[in-house]
Structures are given as structure tokens and as C-alpha cells.
Amino acid sequence: MWSVSTSERLIESTRELLWERGYVGTSPKAIQRRAGAGQGSMYHHFDGKPDLALAAITRSADELRVAADAQFTAPGTAVERITAYLRRERAVLKGCPVGRLTQDPDVMADATLRRPVEDTFAWLRERIAGVLTEGVQSGELAAGLDPAATAATVVAVVQGGYVLARAADSTTPFDQAVDGVLGLLAAQPAG
Amino acid sequence: MWSVSTSERLIESTRELLWERGYVGTSPKAIQRRAGAGQGSMYHHFDGKPDLALAAITRSADELRVAADAQFTAPGTAVERITAYLRRERAVLKGCPVGRLTQDPDVMADATLRRPVEDTFAWLRERIAGVLTEGVQSGELAAGLDPAATAATVVAVVQGGYVLARAADSTTPFDQAVDGVLGLLAAQPAG
DNA sequence: GTCTATACGGCGATAGAC
DNA sequence: GTCTATCGCCGTATAGAC
Numbered sequence: 001m002w003s004v005s006t007s008e009r010l011i012e013s014t015r016e017l018l019w020e021r022g023y024v025g026t027s028p029k030a031i032q033r034r035a036g037a038g039q040g041s042m043y044h045h046f047d048g049k050p051d052l053a054l055a056a057i058t059r060s061a062d063e064l065r066v067a068a069d070a071q072f073t074a075p076g077t078a079v080e081r082i083t084a085y086l087r088r089e090r091a092v093l094k095g096c097p098v099g100r101l102t103q104d105p106d107v108m109a110d111a112t113l114r115r116p117v118e119d120t121f122a123w124l125r126e127r128i129a130g131v132l133t134e135g136v137q138s139g140e141l142a143a144g145l146d147p148a149a150t151a152a153t154v155v156a157v158v159q160g161g162y163v164l165a166r167a168a169d170s171t172t173p174f175d176q177a178v179d180g181v182l183g184l185l186a187a188q189p190a191g
Numbered sequence: 192m193w194s195v196s197t198s199e200r201l202i203e204s205t206r207e208l209l210w211e212r213g214y215v216g217t218s219p220k221a222i223q224r225r226a227g228a229g230q231g232s233m234y235h236h237f238d239g240k241p242d243l244a245l246a247a248i249t250r251s252a253d254e255l256r257v258a259a260d261a262q263f264t265a266p267g268t269a270v271e272r273i274t275a276y277l278r279r280e281r282a283v284l285k286g287c288p289v290g291r292l293t294q295d296p297d298v299m300a301d302a303t304l305r306r307p308v309e310d311t312f313a314w315l316r317e318r319i320a321g322v323l324t325e326g327v328q329s330g331e332l333a334a335g336l337d338p339a340a341t342a343a344t345v346v347a348v349v350q351g352g353y354v355l356a357r358a359a360d361s362t363t364p365f366d367q368a369v370d371g372v373l374g375l376l377a378a379q380p381a382g
Numbered sequence: 383g384t385c386t387a388t389a390c391g392g393c394g395a396t397a398g399a400c
Numbered sequence: 401g402t403c404t405a406t407c408g409c410c411g412t413a414t415a416g417a418c
Contacts, residue, residue, distance in 0.1 A: 006401080006402090008413055014233055020296060021215070021296050022213070022215065022294065022295075022296075024212070024213065024215050024216040025296060025297075027392075027393055027394080028393075028394060028395085029392075029394085037402085038401095038403055039402090039403080039404085040397095040401080040402050040403055041318055041401065041402050041403080043305075043394095043395075043396080043403070044401055045401085048394070048395070049199045049393095049394070055236065058279030059312075070196075075405085093296065095293075099358070100294055100356045101369065102286075102287065102354050102357040102358050103213065103291055103294045103357070104213075105211060105212050105216060105402080106216075108210035108357065108360075110276035112397095117358050118302065118358055118359060118360070119316065120358075121354075121355055121358040121359065121364075122358075125355070125364065128221060129383090132272075142378060143227040143372075145375075145376065145378070146224055146367075146370065146371065148367055149367040149368070149370040149371035149374060150371040150375070151367075151371070152352070152364045152365075152367035152368040152370075152371055152373070153348055153371030153372050154369045154371075155355060155368070156347065156348045156349075156350075156351030156352045156354070156355055156364075156365075156368035156371075157344055157347045157351055158347075158351065159346060159347065159350065159351030159354040159355065160347030160348055160349065160351030160352070160354070161343070161347045161351070162341060163290045163293050163312075163347070163350040163351070164312055164316070164346060164347055164350065166293040166294070166299065167290070167293050167308050167309055167311075167312040167313075167314065168309060168312065168383070169299075169309070173312075173316065173343045173347075174343075174347075176339055176342075176343035177340070177343040177346070177347035178342075178344075179337065179340040179343075180337065180340035180341040180342070180343055180345075180347075181338060181344050181372070181375070183335075183337055183341065183349040184336075184341070184344070184372070184376060185313065185375060185378065187336070187380060187381075188336065188375065188378055189378060189380060197384090218410075218411055218412080219411070219412060219413080220410075220411070220412085228384085229383095229384055229385060229386090229411090230384090230386085231383080231384050231385055231386080232384050232385085232386080234412095234414080235384070236383085236385055239412075240411090240412070240413090241414070266413075280396070340383080
């Protein structure tokens with residue numbers, strides 16, 4: 001048996017804290033405490049708070065892509081895959097670990113930290129637009145459906161659903177928002 | 192002529208800073224500087240940071256309701272009013288001054304500060320559901336459309352649209368997300 | 383009402399011993 | 401690699417003079 005390395009624990013602790021409290025609300029001291037690491041230890045492995053945050057953000061972004069891609073790559077019609085993506089299990093009340101960073105002024109002001117966030121959503125919209133395009137081409141979806149716009153809608157419903165859920169302190173509005181788009185999508189006249 | 196009162200300037204400065212940097216990222220000192228008020232002045236008019244934040248949040252929430260209600264109360268069909276709401280002019284890259292607070296752990300942990308946020312979104316979903324119900328009843332929208340779910344979708348698209356716009360540093364994805372839902376809504380088979 | 387003085391702990395980092 | 405010491409500045413107030 002072996003324990004995870006200190007640097008590993010620092011990254012994971014940072015990921016959790018960024019998720020819970022954001023960049024501005026997360027201090028090096030809090031990270032160290034959660035990781036069970038000392039001051040010197042943290043500054044040995046990382047240059048400072050931004051460097052550690054970059055490692056954490058990059059990992060969260062990568063995880064998000066992998067998790068999402070699993071739904072889009074699975075077999076099924078376009079609508080089935082979009083449905084699988086929207087209905088996949090999520091920590092709804094915690095919100096999106098990547099989308100959350102969008103509200104963090106110090107993250108958005110730093111080009112390096114901002115990059116993974118920007119790339120993640122660009123990729124996600126692109127990927128979903130691709131799935132929708134397949135649906136249009138196969139005649140499953142109306143020919144008039146705009147894949148890029150609809151993809152943005154799908155991603156926005158998820159991100160906005162988190163906001164509504166947190167505001168209500170209940171997962172219900174998230175589920176409703178998802179049901180809402182899926183209802184609209186299902187009622188489309190076939191192409 | 193008269194100048195605005197100091198307490199008024201403190202509230203407005205707090206609103207701006209909460210919008211730009213969130214509660215955790217906003218310090219009393221920063222508020223004072225922006226308001227052109229001294230330390231003692233701020234603590235004379237308000238009990239402290241939470242008290243001042245409550246005044247700011249309440250006002251922003253009230254403003255949001257008034258602005259939204261204008262679209263819903265205007266004449267027009269249900270879809271026209273929803274469209275007016277979704278397309279109304281917004282500071283897209285700044286995001287929603289109320290929805291943003293949803294990501295602020297210290298706001299959500301304080302029942303008093305949280306209240307206006309919760310109420311605002313509950314009201315908004317309710318209000319939109321009402322408009323959609325009218326649309327269903329008049330036959331403008333399909334009988335199968337779920338007003339509550341679709342209302343959640345509409346609000347989520349706006350809130351999520353802000354996230355996408357900030358991530359991309361461009362208003363384009365917001366507009367696409369809006370176009371996307373409106374496209375789906377318009378393509379509904381009539382009831 | 384507004385000002386200055388003072389307080390104490392936390393933030394983010396560096397230095398140097400072990 | 402990890403620890404403790406130290407640093408200067410900021411956050412969030414309180415006290416009391418004007």
C-alpha cells in the first residue's frame with residue numbers, strides 16, 4: 001500500500017476548495033490544512049496560489065471533457081445522446097466546477113487560468129453541435145434546426161440549471177429546466 | 192442641486208462591487224474608496240459588511256423584477272413576450288447581478304442575504320410559467336407543453352448564457368443560446 | 383455625520399534550518 | 401521534502417475625538 005503524494009493531495013484539495021469557494025475565497029492556508037501539508041511543502045511543489053490553481057483547474061476541465069464525451073460517444077440517436085448528457089448524474093447543488101470559475105474575477109483576468117475554462121466550453125458547444133448536426137442529417141431533427149444555436153442552448157440550460165438549483169437550494173428547478181428543453185426538442189416536427 | 196447622500200453612494204458602490212467581484216471579493220475598504228466615504232462614515236450608516244450587502248442585494252433584486260415584469264406585462268402573444276424578455280438589452284459580459292450571488296458561499300450561508308436571491312428566481316419562474324400557461328390556453332402553444340418546466344428552461348438559458356458569454360469573452364454564445372430556445376419554441380406544433 | 387487611531391487575525395509569500 | 405520563523409499588507413471592525 002501507498003498513500004497519495006503530497007503534491008497530489010494539494011491539487012485535490014485545491015480542486016475541492018475552488019469548487020466550494022472559488023479562487024478569491026480560497027487561501028493557501030486553507031489548502032494546506034485540507035491537504036494536511038505544511039506551508040513549506042506547498043511552496044516546494046508549486047510556485048504559489050496561481051500555479052496550484054492552474055493544476056487544479058486543468059484537471060477539472062479534463063475530467064469534465066472525459067465525462068461529457070462518454071455520453072456523446074455512446075450509441076443511440078442524437079436526441080438520445082443529448083438526453084443522456086442532460087440527465088447524467090451530477091452534483092447539482094454544488095454546481096459546475098468549471099463554469100463556476102467564470103464568476104471569479106481573478107481567474108478571468110489571468111489569461112493562463114482562463115484558458116482551460118474558455119477551451120472547455122468552446123469544445124462542449126462544438127461537440128454538441130456535431131451531435132445535433134448528425135440528427136438533422138439523419139432526418140431525426142427538423143432541417144431548420146440550428147445546431148450551433150441549439151448546442152449553446154443545451155449547455156446554457158445545464159449551467160443555468162445549476163444557478164436555479166442553488167438559488168432554490170433544491171435540485172428540482174435543474175430537473176425542470178432539463179425536462180423543458182427535452183420537451184421542446186422532442187416536440188419538434190420531424191425533418 | 193444636491194448630491195446623493197453618502198449612504199446612497201455606499202449602497203451603489205456595493206452593488207457595483209458585488210456585481211464585479213462578488214461578496215467574498217469585496218472589502219469594506221474597497222467600498223469606501225469607490226463611494227468616496229471614510230471608514231467611520233460607512234460604519235455610521237451600516238452595521239457592517241453584511242448589513243450593507245443586504246441593502247445592495249435587495250435593491251438589485253427589486254430592480255431585476257421591475258425590469259423583467261415590464262416585458263411580461265407588455266401587450267403581445269406569449270411567445271412575443273418571452274422573446275422580448277430574452278432579447279432585452281443586457282450587460283451580457285457582466286453577467287446577472289443576482290444570479291452571480293448564487294456562487295458566493297458566504298451569501299448562500301447567510302439566510303438573510305440568501306433570501307432575496309431565492310425569492311427573485313422563484314418569482315421569475317412563476318411569472319414566466321404564467322405567461323406560458325396563457326399561451327397554452329389560447330392554443331398558441333402545444334397543449335403538451337409543461338409551463339413550469341419550460342419556464343425553468345427559459346430562465347436557465349439566460350443564466351447559463353451569461354456563463355458561456357463570460358467563458359468565451361464574447362456575447363455571441365449568449366445570443367445563440369437565446370436563438371436556440373426561441374427556435375425550438377417557434378417550431379412547436381400548434382395546440 | 384465624519385475623521386483618525388488602533389487592534390488583531392488572515393493572506394500570500396520568502397528564508398533558512400533540519 | 402518538510403518545518404518554523406518572519407514579513408508587510410489587507411480585512412473587518414471598534415473607540416473616541418471633532
